Amino acid sequence: MAISRTEQKEKTRRAIIDATLNQLSVEKSFASLSLREVARGAGIAPTSFYRHFKDMEELGLTLVDECGLTLRQIMRKARKRFEKGGSVIQTSVYTFMEVMETHPNIFRLLFHERSGTTHALRKAVDREIQFFIVELTDYIQAVGYEKESAVAQAEAMVAIVFNAGAESLAAKPSQRKQIEQRVVQQLRYLAMGAKVLHLSRNG
């Protein structure tokens, strides 16, 4: 036996996943991708797809899980960089953009399916983003804000960053630094405003 069965199965499963991600682009979303297109990309017969996923939705959910890993990677990387000092906001934004640019298709999926038509996918994407928000909320709370304020800040920050992320993915690389800097500025406004309004209430 050259290759074990489970090993081979995992291999084609990866082929399907990778083929799907590779076929994503500005012009082609996961939603507009057909089972047959995916199978063609993975080099298998259309009906073989079913040996690995019940349908396209299940594949989609798997991909969103992959997104989750990437999002966590952003946070781990950012935290490591904090230890070396520097602006928290700048470091976070920079890290986010960096990871996003190395996995553009994963983020395309995230951005697109967030407002997509498949309930399960939307829910899954939301869960991943929510995780991001909670993480940020905890951090902000730890710095001394009440929960309600922390949630509002975290949510707004994620909205701004994701909005800019989508913009950046569609923009020419030469414009990305500018987008990044504007996001930093926007987050600083937000953080400063929250601080001021917090102090004026709590002495």
Add this chain to the structure above:
Amino acid sequence: MAISRTEQKEKTRRAIIDATLNQLSVEKSFASLSLREVARGAGIAPTSFYRHFKDMEELGLTLVDECGLTLRQIMRKARKRFEKGGSVIQTSVYTFMEVMETHPNIFRLLFHERSGTTHALRKAVDREIQFFIVELTDYIQAVGYEKESAVAQAEAMVAIVFNAGAESLAAKPSQRKQIEQRVVQQLRYLAMGAKVLHLSRNG
């Protein structure tokens, strides 16, 4: 002659547009709508569609134009309300949410096609949102900020509002007031932070 030809043509054109908007929902996006589905909804033969639009993309562009009108309506309404006094931010957010809830499908189209796969549609949606941003930027500049800061503020505000708008459209009506209030809070943070950072730089 009971009905003039141009009159009748305009009528079916409207029927197509309305049928399209009516078929939009959380589960069905414009992108996932077929020409035949639209024709069925409008009560015409599939091939009759071509008497009014070259293809689905052209229909999509027409719908985005319709969105533009709605966005302008928001601004007109908000401005009228400013005259009666009250918080600018609160009034703006309230007006936005109000108009959005009376034309949910138009905003669904906007939110979805913003990250859609059709270049022309994305561009058109972007143009409408950009118009919104410019309008806001002018207002902020008029209150005394430099252009760069005004743009950053406007863009961030639109990002926050649109993000919450999409969230609100998907949420249960009972949760909408809460979302609305949080947006107000977020915009206040942003405005306050911009003010403070502006003052600390310009004396």
Add this chain to the structure above:
DNA sequence: CTATTCAGCGTACAGGTGTACGCAAAAGTG
């Protein structure tokens, strides 16, 4: 009046889709 224009229809076709079904062959099992 006759002649022209044109919105709307029905038919027809080529091409794509998801997926049910049964077979082959290789890997795992005892």
Add this chain to the structure above:
DNA sequence: CACTTTTGCGTACACCTGTACGCTGAATAG
């Protein structure tokens, strides 16, 4: 060794898609 399991394939089918083409009937023009 014989037996079972399981991955992958090919065929087949029903269905939906966009759209080319030619006709009809009514509104318009002269």
